[in-house]
Amino acid sequence: MHPETSPPVSPEAPRRGFLAKALALGCGGLATLAPLGAGVWAILDPLRRTSGAAAFRPVTDLAAVPADGVPRRFAVVADRVDAWTGFAAEPVGAVYLRREPGSDTVQALSATCPHAGCFVEMNATGTCFRCPCHNSAFTFDGGIVEPSPSPRPMDGLECRVAEGGAVEVKWENFYTGIAAKVARP
């Protein structure tokens, strides 16, 4: 192109170019800092770290709990949050609920075996609980049937029936393999 046909260069052009580059750098920096800040917040926020702490959670309705003293197993569903990710409404454990004939009082037992953490099941004849891992056996109220490798009875959980009939269980995890019932933080 002939120099005389080139468009005139505005004295403002270099300044506009500098401002555009500065703006792009600033936006890039913010885009990098945003996820970093979210990660730091997730680690430091105590509410997020303790969202798995013991709390009453609705498990079922009273009408679904057999009124003949035989336990029925129910999943415990809760939101779970680790340091980085939130998991909405997923099973976090299981409980056995039972009530005696004519009673609205519900007994809740954690389905986690106190020996080493397997899920306790009903035995084949439906007369007691049995753990499939090492054969610990428990009565329907959670007591140990000797001989048993489990160092303690099944772990009872606080339970209440809310207005309207929802059965709520205070879900907790406990250390396994020890005689004492000690809640995990």
Ligand code: FES
């Ligand atoms: S985990 Fe249940 S008996 Fe060992």
